[in-house]
Amino acid sequence: MCGIVGYIGEESAPPILLDGLRKLEYRGYDSAGMAVPGGKEINLRRVEGKLSNLELLLKKQPLESNMGIGHTRWATHGRPSEANAHPHLCCQNKIAVVHNGIIENYMELKEELIARGHKFRSETDTEVLAHLIEELMDGNNLEQAVRLALKKVEGSYALGAISVDDPSKIVGARLRSPLVVGFSNKGFYLASDIPAILSRTKKVSFMDDHQMVVLKRDRVSFTTLDGEPVEKATIIIEWDALMAEKGGYKHFMLKEIYEQPRVIEETFQRVKLKEDSVDLPDVQLTDKELAGLERIFIIACGTSWHAGLVGKFLIEKYVRIPVEVDIASEFRYRDPIIKPNHLVMAISQSGETADTIAAIAESKEKGAKVLSICNVLGSTISRESDGVIYTQAGPEIGVASTKAFTTQLTAMVLFTLYLGGKRGTISSEEARGIITDLRKLPEQARELLNNDEEIRRCAAEYYQRQDFLYLGRGINYPIALEGALKLKEISYIHAEGYPAGEMKHGPIALIDEKMPVVVVATASGVYDKVLSNIEEVKARNGTVLVCATEGNDQIKKRSDHQFYIPETREDLSPILNVIPFQLLAYHIAVLRGCDVDQPRNLAKSVTVE
Numbered sequence: 001m002c003g004i005v006g007y008i009g010e011e012s013a014p015p016i017l018l019d020g021l022r023k024l025e026y027r028g029y030d031s032a033g034m035a036v037p038g039g040k041e042i043n044l045r046r047v048e049g050k051l052s053n054l055e056l057l058l059k060k061q062p063l064e065s066n067m068g069i070g071h072t073r074w075a076t077h078g079r080p081s082e083a084n085a086h087p088h089l090c091c092q093n094k095i096a097v098v099h100n101g102i103i104e105n106y107m108e109l110k111e112e113l114i115a116r117g118h119k120f121r122s123e124t125d126t127e128v129l130a131h132l133i134e135e136l137m138d139g140n141n142l143e144q145a146v147r148l149a150l151k152k153v154e155g156s157y158a159l160g161a162i163s164v165d166d167p168s169k170i171v172g173a174r175l176r177s178p179l180v181v182g183f184s185n186k187g188f189y190l191a192s193d194i195p196a197i198l199s200r201t202k203k204v205s206f207m208d209d210h211q212m213v214v215l216k217r218d219r220v221s222f223t224t225l226d227g228e229p230v231e232k233a234t235i236i237i238e239w240d241a242l243m244a245e246k247g248g249y250k251h252f253m254l255k256e257i258y259e260q261p262r263v264i265e266e267t268f269q270r271v272k273l274k275e276d277s278v279d280l281p282d283v284q285l286t287d288k289e290l291a292g293l294e295r296i297f298i299i300a301c302g303t304s305w306h307a308g309l310v311g312k313f314l315i316e317k318y319v320r321i322p323v324e325v326d327i328a329s330e331f332r333y334r335d336p337i338i339k340p341n342h343l344v345m346a347i348s349q350s351g352e353t354a355d356t357i358a359a360i361a362e363s364k365e366k367g368a369k370v371l372s373i374c375n376v377l378g379s380t381i382s383r384e385s386d387g388v389i390y391t392q393a394g395p396e397i398g399v400a401s402t403k404a405f406t407t408q409l410t411a412m413v414l415f416t417l418y419l420g421g422k423r424g425t426i427s428s429e430e431a432r433g434i435i436t437d438l439r440k441l442p443e444q445a446r447e448l449l450n451n452d453e454e455i456r457r458c459a460a461e462y463y464q465r466q467d468f469l470y471l472g473r474g475i476n477y478p479i480a481l482e483g484a485l486k487l488k489e490i491s492y493i494h495a496e497g498y499p500a501g502e503m504k505h506g507p508i509a510l511i512d513e514k515m516p517v518v519v520v521a522t523a524s525g526v527y528d529k530v531l532s533n534i535e536e537v538k539a540r541n542g543t544v545l546v547c548a549t550e551g552n553d554q555i556k557k558r559s560d561h562q563f564y565i566p567e568t569r570e571d572l573s574p575i576l577n578v579i580p581f582q583l584l585a586y587h588i589a590v591l592r593g594c595d596v597d598q599p600r601n602l603a604k605s606v607t608v609e
C-alpha cells in the first residue's frame with residue numbers, strides 16, 4: 001500500500017509534492033521518489049528508506065518545475081530499494097509513473113515487453129506501466145496511451161503519469177485503489193488520501209473505479225476508462241490540516257488516543273439521537289428489509305474485526321438476530337451461505353482494506369445488502385455499500401487503530417438501537433437508559449485519560465517483558481484481543497488475547513512470574529467468574545494487571561495493579577475498557593524505542609491481499 005501525489009499549477013511543485021508525501025508516509029515508508037518533466041527527459045529523484053532521505057537528496061540535487069508526481073512506498077513486489085522506488089521511467093526516460101495497487105498480470109506483460117526490446121531496471125510490477133505507455137504514445141496523447149495501457153492490465157491501481165512528449169498535464173486513473181483530486185486557485189492536486197492535500201485545499205473529488213482524470217494548468221477533466229466525459233461532484237472536507245497533524249503530541253497515536261472523547265461524541269452527535277431512539281438515514285434499508293432480516297454477517301480485519309465481535313454481543317442481546325462475525329480474508333474464500341434476507345456489515349476505518357472490499361463484492365454477488373461502518377468519506381467501501389454509518393474519528397494517521405475503534409463501537413451501539421427500535425425489540429425505557437449512558441461516555445473517557453499515572457508505572461515496570469496474556473469475558477473478550485493486538489503491533493512484544501474461561505484449557509501452562517496477565521475485570525454479569533480466573537493466575541505466581549470499576553477496592557487484594565474505569569453499563573464498558581490498554585501499549589512501545597506511528601512491516605491501510 002503506497003501513497004501517491006501530483007501537482008500542476010502556478011507554484012513550485014517539489015515542495016508541494018514533498019509536503020504531500022510527508023502526510024502520506026503512514027501509507028507506506030520503505031522508499032520514496034519524485035519526478036518532474038525536464039527538457040528532453042524526466043528529472044527523477046528516488047531514495048530507499050524514509051522520506052527524510054528524499055528531502056536530503058532534494059537539498060543536494062534540487063528539482064524545479066510547476067508540475068510533478070511523487071510516491072512513498074510500502075513494498076508489495078520487489079524489495080525496498082532505490083531501483084524499486086517509484087516513480088518508474090520508460091526506456092527513454094520520457095515517461096514517469098507512480099502507482100498504488102498490484103498489476104496482477106505484470107510478469108506476462110513484462111515478458112512481452114522485454115521480447116519487444118524494452119529494458120527493465122526494477123523488480124516491480126509498476127514499471128510495466130511506464131513501458132506500456134511508452135509504446136502506446138506512438139500516435140496518441142498521454143491520456144490515450146494510459147487508457148490503452150490500462151486495458152491490458154489486470155489488478156488494481158491508483159496511477160499518476162507524466163510525459164515530456166505531452167507536457168503540462170498529469171494523467172490519473174483508478175481501479176480499486178483510492179485516488180482523490182484537489183482543486184485550488186493555485187493549481188490542481190492528485191493524491192491517494194485527503195491529508196496529502198488538506199493544507200492546500202478542502203475542495204476535492206473522489207475518483208471512482210474505471211475513471212481517469214487529466215490535470216492541466218487551466219482545467220481538470222474526468223472521463224471513464226473508455227474516454228467518455230464524466231461530471232464529478234466536489235466535496236468540501238471538514239477536516240482541517242491541523243487535524244491531520246500531530247497537534248502537539250509526540251506521536252499521532254497519542255494524539256488520536258486523546259481525541260477519543262471528542263470523536264466518540266461527534267459520532268453520536270452526527271446522527272439523529274433522540275431521548276429514546278436513533279435514526280440512521282444513511283443506512284438506506286427499508287423498514288420492510290429491516291423487519292425481514294434473519295441473519296447478519298459482520299466482516300472486517302484486525303481491530304475492526306474486534307469491533308465486530310463486540311457488535312455481535314450487542315445485536316444478539318437487543319435485536320435477537322443471529323450474528324456471524326468473520327475475518328474478511330476468511331469470509332471471501334469460504335463460499336458463505338448468504339440469503340436475500342441476510343445483511344452483511346463491513347467495518348473498516350480506511351474503507352480501502354482489500355480483503356474487506358473483496359468480501360463485500362462476494363456478498364453482493366450473493367444478493368446480500370451491504371451496510372458499512374467506515375471512517376473515510378468517499379472511500380471504496382463506503383461507496384460499494386448500500387448504506388453507511390460514518391464514524392466521525394477524523395483522519396487516523398497512526399498505524400495502530402485507536403479512535404477509529406472506539407468510534408466503531410459507538411456506531412455499533414447506534415446501529416443496535418436503530419435496528420432494535422425498528423424491530424420493536426428494545427423498549428423505549430431500555431433505549432433511554434442506553435442513550436443516557438452513551439452521552440456520559442465522552443466525559444468518562446476524558447476522566448480516564450487524565451488519570452494515566454498507574455498505566456505509566458506499569459509500562460515502566462513491564463516494558464522489557466517478552467510475553468503478555470490478555471483475558472476478558474463476554475462482551476469484553478474482544479477487548480482482550482484488542483489490547484493484545486495494540487501491544488504486539490507497536491512494541492513487538494508477543495501478546496495473546498484469550499477468553500478468560502479458556503485459560504484452563506491450555507494457556508494456564510504459560511503462567512509464571514515473568515509474563516504479566518492483563519485482565520478486564522470491570523462490573524459485569526461474569527465478574528465473579530473473572531475473579532476466579534484471576535485467582536488461578538495468582539496461585540501460579542502470575543502478575544495481574546486489571547481494568548476494574550471505580551470503587552472496587554476488593555480487587556486490590558487479588559491483583560498487582562489496577563486501572564480504574566468510571567462506572568458504566570456492561571454493554572458500553574468495552575468503549576472505556578480499551579483505553580487503558582491503548583495507553584499501556586503506547587507507553588511500553590515508547591520505552592522500547594519503537595517507531596510508534598510507523599511500526600515495522602505494517603501499513604495503515606492494507607490495500608493488497
Ligand code: AGP
Nearest residue numbers: 302303304348349350353400401
Ligand atoms: C489495527 O491497529 C491495525 N492497524 C489493523 O489491524 C487494522 O485494524 C486492519 O488492517 C483493518 O483496517 P481497516 O479498519 O482500515 O479496514
